[in-house]
Each structure stands twice: as C-alpha cells, then as structure tokens.
Amino acid sequence: MELERAIRDRRSIRRFTTSPVPDETIRELLEVARWAPSWANTQCWRVHVVQGDALARIAGELEARAASQVERRFDLPPPKPDWPPPLGRRIEELIAARRGVEAGSEAARGLFFGAPCVLFLTIDERLQPVYAAFDVGLMVQSVCLAAHARGLGTCIMARAVAHPDVLRAELPEARGRRFVVGVALGVPDLQAPINGFPRGRASLDELVSWGR
Template structure:
C-alpha cells in the first residue's frame, strides 16, 4: 500500500467482526511499528497485547463497571475544557456520527450506546496497549503517539483496521491485574485491532479535516 493511500484511507473503525487477528499478523505489524522514531532513540514504549479469553475478561469487567457508572480513571487524565476551535471539531464529529444513525446529538440513547461500544472496544478481537515508564517526560508520550500511528498504518497494510481509543485504558487497574503491567508503567493508550463489520451504519462515515489553508502557514516561498 502506498503511504499516500494509507494516510488518507486509515480511519477509526467502531465495529469489528468477531474474527481473530492471527498472532503472526500482529507480530509483523508490531515489528514494522518498532521502526518508529523516538527522542534520541529512547524507544520508550512497552507494548502489551491482549486477545482471546484474557481480553474477554477485560471486556466483561469494563462493561460491568460502565453499567455501574464507575468513573473512568485513565493513568493520563482526560483533558479539561478544550479550546473553542477544538470543541467545535469534536461537536462536528459527534453530529456526523449521529447522522449516520439517523439520530441527533440530543439523543441520550446515542451517547449511551457509544459509551458502551467504546467500553467493549467496539467488539475488537485484539487490543494493543502502549505503556511507558512513569519517570519519563511528555516527550515520550509524543514518541508513543508516533508509535500509535505506525501501528495503525502497518495494520492497514495487512488489511487489519484499527481504533485508537482512550476508552480502552479507562480502568487501568483491570489491565494491570489481567496483563501483569507493573505500577511503574503508565498505560497511555490502547489500539483496538481487527476486521471491519461492514454492516455497521458508521462504516460509511468519514471524519472531516481542516484544509491545508486552515492548518498550515507557508512563508518564504
């Protein structure tokens, strides 16, 4: 796959088929992604991958806690209020997703179903968790972000779709218990991986992007 196509075609898939991703494919994806650059080649990522019965246990606990309204407590806290332009873009995203389901953002059922879908990792057969040592700085989060994109693109190259989702790491104690992730690692983000369920109404949805003129300033040309 051309990089151009990969960048433009990657998208967040929010409904996966109940079909496992072979371990060999995951290994190839992660081997490619390990070529991601990092500050002074520190390679701060510690990667944990869950599938099968372990992931089902995590999923069940997440669903139970979400139903019981247990507050999310990710290791890296949620951002506070977004600046207005960012907030507008998140509103546009939510509205676009609601419209694919023939509803509006005023519909409480839409938000509830979205939360539950998030907390079941959209049915993905596999989640990759990116962690790093607690002692590291924000620059290592930057490196993990680059790693994240590498994983999604390497996955796409093998026909595996992805959803980067903070919701996958909202109960880090569950992940520590099930995956043996030590306390001195921060669990930064999870990436759900799998094969798209084409019957999902949101499968046709594509999020908007700022134009080049809006996002980029050129000088000296």
C-alpha cells in the same frame, strides 16, 4: 499499499467481524512499527497484546464500571472539558456524525467494538510523560497504517485505559507503567455504517502558517 494512500484511507474502525488476527500478523505489524522514531531513540513504548479470555475479563470489568458510572482515572492527565475554539466545534461535528449511525451498535458489540485483539501501550512511570506519549503516538500511527495496508482495522482508544487498575490487575508486566492508549485491532466489518460515516479535516489554511 502505497504509503500516501494508506495515510489518507485509514479511518477508525468501530465494528469488527469475529475473525481472529493471527499472532504472526500481529508480530508483523509490530515488527514494522518498532522502527518509529522516538526521543533519542529511547523507544519508551511497551505493547501489551491482549486477546481471548484476558480481553473478555478486561472488557467485562470496564463495561461494568462504565454502566455504574465509576469515575475514570487515567494514568495521563486527560484533556480539560473546556476546549478552545475551533476544537470544541470539531468534537461536536464528530459526535453529530456518529450519532446518526451508531445507535446501539457499541453497546451491542461491547467496549472494544467486537475486536478480537487490543494492544495496550504503556510507558515507564518514572518517565516525564509528555514526550514519551508523543513517541507512543508515532509508534501507534505506524501500527494503524501497517494494519490498514493489510486490510485490518484499528481504533485508537483513550477510553480503553480509563481504569488502569483493571488493566494492571490483569497484566502483571504493566506494573510500574502508565497506560497511554489502547488500540482495538481486527478485521473491519465494512458493511457497518459506523465504519463509513464521513469525517472531515481542517483545511491547510486553518492549520498552516508560513514564515519567510
């Protein structure tokens, strides 16, 4: 798929079919994405590929905590609730667009929208996290684009890392590391309305200033 088209067409997928993603395909995505740029080529990311019973155990525990409203404890400082304009308005627009199409769909398919695989991204806890998380973001975008180019879907999820103690208990390689995001990965259910609602972007005039 042509790069610019992949960038424009990718969207967050929040309902997946039950089809698995072969390990070989996941390796292909990560093989491409490991070429992402990073601060002084430090490549601070580690990817924890979670599937099967381990994913089911994590999803079950996270869903139980969400149901009983256990306070979230992200490893990275979460955004403050008082978003400056126009960011707050954009969040409201997203919520309104989703509300019309998602009634019951997330609850019906679980926290990870039925994805057969979630990639959890971590950084060493000794790192200052701001630029390290920036680097992880570049790597994650590459994963999402490489997946999209192969007809796969992704959803980057902060929500997936809201209870990192649950993840560390299941993933021993993540001890001593901070969770940045999870990325749900699978075959998109293209009939599901949640995967088709319109999303917009700010115009260039809103985003760009020129200096000469």
